[in-house]
Amino acid sequence: MKRRRVGAVMTGDVVRARSGTPAHELACWMAEFGINGVPVVDSDDRVRGVVSATDLARARSAGRGLDHCTAETVMSAPAHTVRADDSVVRAARLMSAHGIERLPVVDEEARLVGMLTRRDVLRLFARSDEEIRDEVIDEIVVRTLWLSPRSVDVSVRDGVATLSGSLDSSGQVAVLVRMVRQVDGVTGVVSRLVHRGESAYPGPGPAFDRGGFRP
Known part of the structure; x- marks a missing residue:
């Protein structure tokens, strides 16, 4: 029986930020690359959190100009993550349970190796x-x-x-x-x-x- 794994459908080339990345740069990246979320990693590429378009909008509405914010101050943490060998069904249920649109994919040492989005999941489940x-x-x-x-x-x-x-x-x-x-x-x-x-x-x-x- 076919069981789709996260590693087979994830995006491997991931835009990532550091804790000190200015929030306004993240907004530019999202617009430039057509994405709505950026994982935040440490010096060893371990995932610390995720900055979404919603996080940036929340910072703006709170009166905190993005020029004075960093990825660390606006990110959602800790991040929900999955492994490449997890099933796509498990990842989809995790997205649904937490109301999130993307999941960083990590290896055994929690290092970032990819990103799975709701769009990736929808493509897979679009079966006749x-x-x-x-x-x-x-x-x-x-x-x-x-x-x-x-x-x-x-x-x-x-x-x-x-x-x-x-x-x-x-x-x-x-x-x-x-x-x-x-x-x-x-x-x-x-x-x-x-x-x-x-x-x-x-x-x-x-x-x-x-x-x-x-x-």
């Missing part, structure tokens, strides 16, 4: 329902669980995967649902699966699990 369905059937149902593609009916609409069919055990059902939930682009899973001995899905209706990232 047909692509998602093909991956679920080919990578999970057939190649991973070794099931006949006829044993599970898979339909995908607007990123929500609906699974129907009969499997050998409740454990097999749970594994399939969990794996489909982790597929890039899946925003939710509706399970109408039953296992041998069940005549119908128990309870008042199908189980719905919104476990993916919805941009």
Whole structure:
């Protein structure tokens, strides 16, 4: 099953600032390079914080002219970061949970190696329902669980995967649902699966699990 990693979609050539970089220079960089955030690093390239366009606007509204501010005085710290080998899904959830648009990518020693933006994530998750369905059937149902593609009916609409069919055990059902939930682009899973001995899905209706990232 394909699992996209941060390192595969991040931007490696990152504009970065030092603690003493004047805030007005950061504003110029954002305009020049078309970015809305700059990581602040120390002399060893370890991330100390991030200055966003929102941070600069906040400094202006507080009556602090940017000519008298530095990156250290306006940055948001500590910065939320991810590793290059983290999944893009984990990074997307971190962005969503903290309401941020970008994440510095660091190595084992917290040194800056790249930047992941919400735009990078959106590009990755812009997958058609047909692509998602093909991956679920080919990578999970057939190649991973070794099931006949006829044993599970898979339909995908607007990123929500609906699974129907009969499997050998409740454990097999749970594994399939969990794996489909982790597929890039899946925003939710509706399970109408039953296992041998069940005549119908128990309870008042199908189980719905919104476990993916919805941009």
